Amino acid sequence: MAGKVVLTYFDGRGKMESIRWLLTVAGVEFDEVHLTTRDQYLKLLNGGVLMFQQVPLVQMDGMNLVQTKAILHYIADKYNLHGKDPKERVKINMYAEGIIDLMEMIMILPFTADAKPKLENIETKAKERYMPVFEKALSEQTYLVGGKLTYADVLLLEGTLMLEEKFPSILADFSNVKNFQNRMTKIPAIAGFLQPGSKRKGQPDEKYVKTVMEVFALSKTPF
Template sequence: MAGKVVLHYFNGRGKMESIRWLLTVAEVDFVEVYLTKREQYLELLSDGSLMFQQVPMVEIDGMKLIQTKAILNYIAEKYNLHGKDIKDRVKINMYSEGLMDLMEMIMTLPFSQDSKEKLETIETKAKERYLPVFEKAMTEAVYLVGGKLSMADVLLLECTLMLEEKFTGILGDFRNVKSFQGRMTEIPAIREFLKPGSKRKPQPDERLLKEVVEVLHIKLPIP
């Protein structure tokens, strides 16, 4: 697999899914090595591949990268999805980190004992804290920052799709965001990624949860 981008993670969404999205939009082909056994994780630890003993881990350009935000920022920089200057980049990062905070709330739901209560909290925060920010930003804009496609746009699309899986009609009062979502899904690479059989992962199921617990010996949160 020399020269290829290689993703080391579970066969599920988690924090790797945003990386899959960004690579897809950048039109970068990648292969995946799925962690299904504890021994695979221990091998990555023993050969020094995991700086902080965590996945996701991405092999790219001769490096083994960990930490989701660092990986996303590297891909965004490399493939011109990080704005034209430092001011654009900090705006993109602010939007992106907010979206990642919201998506992480959804990611950890399968590991929660109070999923109904947490669902209500997520819906409230999405409607009152997060979606209004993007609705305002998209009032007279095609993209969030600098008039061009960026990492923040990709994460916003991913996040809105995740929200709609949990809360039908949640974008009803956010017309600008819904219109943005429609435009983004017409991008050829994204259109293909949304089709059945693509490298996009489905919502987590019992199989995935069992693998995460067995491989990492943890229960909460999802890595």
């Protein structure tokens, strides 16, 4: 387990996708184990590797890592993507957790019976609450914190691309964010990750939803 990094999750985005993004930017190769049956999940539970009985699970450096934010922090700390001191790190975490909040609203859409009002809420909050914060931050420097790439920048790119999948013109009034996005996509590791055939996952489909429901033995969508 101390060798190559192994990710255990569904064959889809969900909470693992930000981890895939960050490992890719850090230049870390990883393998994936995709959960497709409930038996696989029960085996993980019985094996004691899921501290809170939840995935994502990331096996790296001899550890079984769970809880998405903790995993992101570990990777960011290890690969110098988390700021130079506590003041920078707390700013990075605030920006990162803001975009995570927004992305999680998008993540639950496939499991929602009536997505239309949720979509309207996401669009409103993106325009009024989240994007103005990033627009202001990026008016002052190339990256969000400290003038260098951090994991918050990686998550912001991921989040804005997710938004544009739902609302193609949403960045029209946020030129700093759009310019940031364009710069980020030119970073070689990111440019490769955005190409077809990479380990980036596509938008969740019915098969993904069905698999998640079956693995967790859910009889109806939870939202």
